[in-house]
Amino acid sequence: MSLIPTIGLEVHVQLKTRSKMFCACPVEYGAGPNAHTCPVCLGYPGALPVMNEEALKMSALTGLMLGCAIPEVCKFDRKNYFYPDMPKNYQITQFDAPICQGGAVPLHDFAYPKDAQKSIAHPGKKVRLTRIHLEEDVAKSQHFETSTGIDFNRAGTPLMEIVSEPEIDTPEEAFAYLTALQQILVYGGVSDADMERGQMRCDCNVSVRPEGQAELGVKIEIKNMNSISGVRRALAYEIERQTAALQRGETLIQSTRRWDDDAGQTFQMRVKESSHDYRYFPDPDLLPVKTSVFMDEVRARRPELPAEKRERFVTQFGCTDYDASVLASDQALAEYFDAAAKGATKPKSVANWIINDLLSALAAAGKIIADCPISAHALDELVNLIEAGTISSSQGKTVFAEMFASGKPAAQIVEEKGLKQVSDLGAIEALCDQAIAASAKAVAEYKAGKAQAINSIKGQVMKLSQGKANPVVVSEILTRKLAE
Amino acid sequence: MELPALSLADVQARLRAKEVSPAEVLRALDARIGQVDPQIHGYLSRDLDAALACAEKADVSLPLGGVPIAIKDVINVNGEPCTAASKILQGYRANYDATVIRKLRAAGAIPFGRCNLDEFAMGSSTENSAFGHTRNPWDTSRIPGGSSGGSAAVVAANEAFAALGSDTGGSIRQPAALCGIVGLKPTYGRVSRFGLIAFASSLDQIGPFTKTVRDAALVLNAIAGRDPQDSTSLDEPVPDHTALLGRDLHGVRLGMPREYFIEGLDPQVDAAVRAAVKHYESLGAEIVEVSLPNTEHAVGVYYIIATAEASANLARFDGVRYGHRAADATGLLDHYGRTREEGFGPEVKRRIILGTYVLSSGYYDAFYLRAQKVRTLIRRDFSEAFEKVDAIICPTSPEVAFKAGDRSDDPLKMYLADIFTIATNLAGIPGLSIPCGFAEVDGRKLPIGLQLLGKPFQESQLLQIAHAYEQSTDWHKARPALV
Ligand SMILES: [Zn+2]
Numbered sequence: 008m009s010l011i012p013t014i015g016l017e018v019h020v021q022l023k024t025r026s027k028m029f030c031a032c033p034v035e036y037g038a039g040p041n042a043h044t045c046p047v048c049l050g051y052p053g054a055l056p057v058m059n060e061e062a063l064k065m066s067a068l069t070g071l072m073l074g075c076a077i078p079e080v081c082k083f084d085r086k087n088y089f090y091p092d093m094p095k096n097y098q099i100t101q102f103d104a105p106i107c108q109g110g111a112v113p114l115h116d117f118a119y120p121k122d123a124q125k126s127i128a129h130p131g132k133k134v135r136l137t138r139i140h141l142e143e144d145v146a147k148s149q150h151f152e153t154s155t156g157i158d159f160n161r162a163g164t165p166l167m168e169i170v171s172e173p174e175i176d177t178p179e180e181a182f183a184y185l186t187a188l189q190q191i192l193v194y195g196g197v198s199d200a201d202m203e204r205g206q207m208r209c210d211c212n213v214s215v216r217p218e219g220q221a222e223l224g225v226k227i228e229i230k231n232m233n234s235i236s237g238v239r240r241a242l243a244y245e246i247e248r249q250t251a252a253l254q255r256g257e258t259l260i261q262s263t264r265r266w267d268d269d270a271g272q273t274f275q276m277r278v279k280e281s282s283h284d285y286r287y288f289p290d291p292d293l294l295p296v297k298t299s300v301f302m303d304e305v306r307a308r309r310p311e312l313p314a315e316k317r318e319r320f321v322t323q324f325g326c327t328d329y330d331a332s333v334l335a336s337d338q339a340l341a342e343y344f345d346a347a348a349k350g351a352t353k354p355k356s357v358a359n360w361i362i363n364d365l366l367s368a369l370a371a372a373g374k375i376i377a378d379c380p381i382s383a384h385a386l387d388e389l390v391n392l393i394e395a396g397t398i399s400s401s402q403g404k405t406v407f408a409e410m411f412a413s414g415k416p417a418a419q420i421v422e423e424k425g426l427k428q429v430s431d432l433g434a435i436e437a438l439c440d441q442a443i444a445a446s447a448k449a450v451a452e453y454k455a456g457k458a459q460a461i462n463s464i465k466g467q468v469m470k471l472s473q474g475k476a477n478p479v480v481v482s483e484i485l486t487r488k489l490a491e
Numbered sequence: 492m493e494l495p496a497l498s499l500a501d502v503q504a505r506l507r508a509k510e511v512s513p514a515e516v517l518r519a520l521d522a523r524i525g526q527v528d529p530q531i532h533g534y535l536s537r538d539l540d541a542a543l544a545c546a547e548k549a550d551v552s553l554p555l556g557g558v559p560i561a562i563k564d565v566i567n568v569n570g571e572p573c574t575a576a577s578k579i580l581q582g583y584r585a586n587y588d589a590t591v592i593r594k595l596r597a598a599g600a601i602p603f604g605r606c607n608l609d610e611f612a613m614g615s616s617t618e619n620s621a622f623g624h625t626r627n628p629w630d631t632s633r634i635p636g637g638s639s640g641g642s643a644a645v646v647a648a649n650e651a652f653a654a655l656g657s658d659t660g661g662s663i664r665q666p667a668a669l670c671g672i673v674g675l676k677p678t679y680g681r682v683s684r685f686g687l688i689a690f691a692s693s694l695d696q697i698g699p700f701t702k703t704v705r706d707a708a709l710v711l712n713a714i715a716g717r718d719p720q721d722s723t724s725l726d727e728p729v730p731d732h733t734a735l736l737g738r739d740l741h742g743v744r745l746g747m748p749r750e751y752f753i754e755g756l757d758p759q760v761d762a763a764v765r766a767a768v769k770h771y772e773s774l775g776a777e778i779v780e781v782s783l784p785n786t787e788h789a790v791g792v793y794y795i796i797a798t799a800e801a802s803a804n805l806a807r808f809d810g811v812r813y814g815h816r817a818a819d820a821t822g823l824l825d826h827y828g829r830t831r832e833e834g835f836g837p838e839v840k841r842r843i844i845l846g847t848y849v850l851s852s853g854y855y856d857a858f859y860l861r862a863q864k865v866r867t868l869i870r871r872d873f874s875e876a877f878e879k880v881d882a883i884i885c886p887t888s889p890e891v892a893f894k895a896g897d898r899s900d901d902p903l904k905m906y907l908a909d910i911f912t913i914a915t916n917l918a919g920i921p922g923l924s925i926p927c928g929f930a931e932v933d934g935r936k937l938p939i940g941l942q943l944l945g946k947p948f949q950e951s952q953l954l955q956i957a958h959a960y961e962q963s964t965d966w967h968k969a970r971p972a973l974v
Contacts, residue, residue: 046587050807052580053567053589053686055721085803087850089827096806157811286850288859291692291800293722 009218010253012246014181015173018188019166019208020198021144022065028143028165029056029099036204040158048163050094055292058083062165063296065197066106066141067305069167072191072312075110075139077302082295083141087286091155092146094162100142102287106298107139112171112191113314117332118183120239128176134184137170167197173212173223178242185209185235190313194338202234209238215249224249225259229273231266241266245273316341324354333362339376346383347390356390364404368411380414381407389417396477402426427475432484435468435476439484442467453489461485495523496970499558499652499706506557513546513557517603520559524604524650527973532625533635533645535564536572537604545601553599555713560595561654563642564605565612566697567686568592571602575688576620577610579808579815579834589686590721591655591697591714598713606654607641610836611805612662612690614638615908618899619838626895627670628971630935633892636666636908639700643670646700648973653710654700659690660793661887661912663698664924668887668940671926671969673957674700675707678947679919680725682711683718689804691797692723694916703967704925704958708732711950727948735955740774743956746781746880751911757890763928763939764886767960771884774959781876781883785869789914790906792869795849795862796917802846808834841902866917873918877946882956886911887924887940891932911942921945925957926966936969 024034030047046054070077084102111133116124146162148155169188175181189207192200200207209232214224229245232238244266249259264273289295311319313335320331320341334344344361348354365386369379381389389410393403398421409420421427442464443450452460461482468481494502494516505511521539528534542559549557562568565575567585569592574580592602609619617625617640625640627633628648635644639656643666646654656663658676667674675698682697689695699710712733717726747768752761772778810816810830817833820826835843849858876883889910898905915922927941941960945953961967 049812051586051813052573052575052583052688052807053565053585053684054587055685055689057720057722087803087806089806089809091809091811091823094807094812095803096809097803284852286802286847286852286855288799288803288850288855291723292689 010215010250011218012176012213012215012242012249013173013223014175014178014242015212016171016175016181016184017210017212018169018171018185019210020069020169020192020200021206022062022165022167023196023198024059024061024065024165026059027163028059028062028141029163032163034164038160040156041160043160044162048094049159050096056099056290058293058296059165060301062141063106063298064301064305064308065165065195066139066167067298067302068195068308069169069192069197070107070110070139071305071309072195073107073110073112073136073139075107075136077107077298078104079299080104080295080297081106083290083293084287085290088283090145091157092148092162094146094159098142098145099290099293101140104295105138105140106296107136110136110139112136112184112188114180114183114187115314115317115332117329117336118186118190119179120182120236123179123182129180132180134175134180135172137172139167139169142166142168178239178246181211181242182235182239185238187313189235190336194310194312196310202232205233211238211242211245213242213245213249215246215253226261227259228263229266230263230276233268237266237268240268240271241273244271248273313341320344320348320358324348324358326355326358330358330362334358337376343376343379343383347386350384350387352391352394356394357386360386360390360407364407368407372411380412381410385410385416392417392421396479397421398426399478425473425475432480435472435480436484438468438471438476439481439488441471443485443488450489461489494519495649497652498702499555499709500703502652503551503555503558506551509551513549513551513601514543516557517542517546517559517601520603520650520652524645527648527650528645530626530631530973531628531644531648531650532623533607533641533648533650534561535574535576535605535607535622535641538571539603541570542601542603545596549601550599554709555595556599557601558599558652559601559603560710561604561606561642561645561651562592562602563608563639563654563656565608565657565688566591566655567688568602572605573688574605574622575611576608576622577808577834577836577839578621579810579831581621581815583814587686590683590718592686594714594716600713604645604651606639606645606656609638609640610839611688611801612638612657612659612695613801613838613842615661615665615905616893616895616898617641617666618895619836621836624895627892627937628973629671629937630892632894633937634669634895636669636888636892638662638666640666642700643667643672643674646670646672646702647971649970652702653706655697655710655714656700657687657690657695657697658912658916659694659696659797660916661909663700664912664922664940664942665888665909667700667924668926668942669892669938671929671938671940671966671971672700672702673704673707673923673925673961673967674698675711675923675950675954676915676921677711677715677950678921679916680723681727681921681948681950682714683716683721683724685718685720689800691800692804693800694793694797696916704954704961705733705736707923708736708951708954711954725948730951732951732954735951736958737962738955738959740771740776740956740959743776743882744779744880745771745776745882745884745956746779746876748781748783748786748876748883748885750783750786751885755889756886757930759930760886760888760890760939763930764884764941767927767941768884770960770964774963776956778884779880781880783869783872783876783914785865785872786914788865789869789917790910792862792865792917793909793913794845794906795858796866798842798846799850799859800846802843802850805835805839805843810834838902869914870918873914873920873944881945882953883944885942885944887942888912891930891937891939915944920947921950921953923953923957925961926969927960927964928966929969938966
């Protein structure tokens with residue numbers, strides 16, 4: 008029996024708003040316990056929520072970037088359940104009229120794990136979304152030996168939930184989905200979407216079923232992944248576990264499991280008895296939201312997306328698909344490249360310098376593009392010097408290293424080090440004559456048919472010019488003169 | 492006349508003229524409370540020192556400058572207890588001012604005294620308080636109405652010049668009627684709910700209890716207006732609600748809804764209200780019969796919507812962050828279960844269970860959703876009626892104050908006490924009750940209330956109509972004979 012997996016992802020994203028979802032408390036991490044609280048986010052008697060419009064705009068912007076429909080009206084509901092991390096014992100969320108409906112996350116090749124990029128089953132696949140809704144986050148519990156402390160700083164911060172259709176086929180596709188989604192969220196400025204910092208959290212629903220069977224298998228939910236690669240590992244483990252269980256003839260039951268990254272295993276947390284009755288109803292404290300009020304502003308804020316940038320880098324600047332995708336993977340890097348490419352005589356060379364030299368130099372120095380010591384304009388100057396033949400590419404490497412270390416412009420370094428290539432034909436011809444005269448043996452060998460003998464003469468010329476002669480020009484002149 | 496017997500406008504005039512100081516007024520009131528309240532139990536607590544500190548800084552030139560105002564114990568006043576008459580909030584002190592309190596202070600008033608109520612404003616007799624019943628000043632063996640029974644009783648007994656209450660299904664108007672004073676429920680959205688402990692968020696509205704119609708207008712002037720902290724408060728301009736007082740009633744059309752003059756209506760109430768209608772005719776108003784056919788569904792719809800909202804609103808009282816906490820809980824469920832079991836009284840539990848039930852999956856459509864649809868029909872009844880008339884005139888309560896203990900075993904019969912007031916909250920329109928006579932029961936005089944209902948945000952006109960009646964009758968001058 009051949010079994011195939013089906014995966015659906017629910018991604019929670021912390022929005023980068025300045026204040027909480029329904030009160031004026033700041034959204035700021037790292038403050039002391041309960042430093043950012045007020046009667047509203049602590050659920051004190053009589054306190055009322057007031058909508059943070061920026062959170063609505065960010066959610067709508069996410070919807071625009073992912074091609075969702077934004078209904079004219081959305082509303083907020085109360086989801087009722089008791090838990091100490093929930094100040095009101097109901098969560099304000101969106102039940103049946105969310106801010107975004109439909110849409111999709113396009114999976115580009117380079118969003119897949121590196122080792123899987125060669126074997127992509129469905130290139131160009133788009134994973135459709137069910138919906139995106141907005142809700143308030145809960146507090147954080149901390150368990151001590153005999154008691155539990157609750158920090159309400161996170162309570163009431165805006166949280167966006169992005170729900171995919173169950174149409175992800177492999178752990179690698181799940182990886183690509185999260186990577187592509189993360190890029191888009193960062194591009195839109197709606198979240199830093201760092202899974203390790205909890206800014207993006209992911210619950211996976213995964214089931215396996217016999218090939219050819221339309222009905223999905225028993226749904227198992229996995230929680231507690233804190234990296235995209237962890238999601239991939241957890242899914243791979245879970246699919247294997249479920250497959251093996253079914254092949255042994257066991258029956259799976261609907262349940263929630265916790266991923267333990269160190270152990271590399273999932274563990275059962277709870278079995279779903281009957282589905283919880285959350286008794287959703289429209290929150291009478293909040294009026295329905297008319298999205299038309301802010302959609303013009305949101306449309307104006309929509310940035311060029313990674314996929315659009317990749318395509319433009321290829322067509323406008325002649326980048327390869329690979330280069331374009333590396334450059335577009337990070338918004339700051341893409342902006343750097345855009346700025347450099349615009350002033351470059353050969354943008355493709357700029358791309359090469361960034362990918363081959365700049366990124367590794369940054370990595371070695373433990374820096375990110377935002378604190379790169381070489382400005383886009385300065386890099387252009389270097390590349391243009393090489394393209395114009397003023398310095399050789401190997402000299403360029405030296406200049407680059409010096410630029411990276413000192414932040415000085417390329418021209419100054421070339422000047423200081425006297426690196427300028429001599430392309431003055433008269434001067435080089437004179438040096439060539441001098442070298443030919445001094446290398447009678449090599450000249451004879453060359454004329455006798457030993458072509459590589461020219462190299463020692465060429466070496467003489469370079470020596471005489473103290474390395475500044477343009478080697479291409481030297482070769483040309485020597486070849487001509489020796490043929491005379 | 493002794494100070495506590497004055498109206499708000501009169502005491503403010505004396506304060507403004509510096510004939511009396513805010514501290515003297517407070518001390519006189521405090522003495523009156525000390526003398527009378529043991530019979531009434533309208534107050535749960537009061538902090539004279541805090542009030543005197545406010546009195547020192549009081550600006551008597553402001554509209555309510557230097558006037559103490561009693562507050563239903565369900566509205567947060569910074570630093571003061573706010574118990575909702577529930578054990579679950581025993582010992583809790585508010586850590587912020589409700590918007591109405593901020594506004595009262597800005598108008599120069601001094602919040603003084605916390606008034607008793609039915610626990611979490613759930614009830615019509617103030618017998619559901621966890622801290623003892625409030626008595627009707629006209630007959631202390633009877634209930635003052637509810638849920639704002641404390642607020643009504645203290646104004647009627649000259650223990651306050653005015654009080655704030657909240658009205659979810661009649662909780663201002665019904666006790667005002669039963670205590671023989673003025674009670675106003677503003678349009679939903681007219682007054683901010685921020686800082687009012689929520690019972691049913693889509694129905695709750697704060698309003699004043701006063702001795703005169705003018706006083707009600709003065710308090711409304713202070714507390715009305717859009718509040719950025721309450722999304723359901725509306726951005727309507729706030730007029731001077733005293734501006735129309737004194738205008739005559741020529742051209743004013745009053746509607747008598749036939750559904751409100753029914754069998755089961757106390758004959759003495761019926762007679763008094765019909766006499767008031769005649770009186771309005773003599774004042775130049777035109778009386779038109781109107782129909783509000785969906786009124787018969789109002790009580791049912793109300794107990795679905797109000798309890799549904801309450802079941803969620805009261806979930807926050809769990810002993811985790813504040814309030815009563817059960818001792819030695821063995822686990823989370825035990826903590827929740829016993830904290831709430833010990834903290835809530837029977838009526839509150841009944842309504843939480845009812846509300847939880849009507850929201851449950853499988854029942855939501857049949858109850859909550861259908862109730863919302865009928866609510867729309869009730870609202871439409873009123874807007875159609877208001878195409879023909881300026882205000883609706885009817886009884887506030889089908890009966891006068893009943894004996895304490897008479898209804899406590901029969902919640903359904905208790906729910907019918909609000910039969911004439913509930914539809915107003917469902918429609919969101921303003922309503923007020925003014926005294927219109929007395930019934931003779933067992934040799935005692937018991938007040939009867941006349942209810943006037945108006946168009947949304949037309950409180951000024953409603954007050955004008957009420958004022959015309961009040962100024963041409965003497966009912967509002969009568970006060971219970973307490974020692
Ligand atoms: Zn807050």
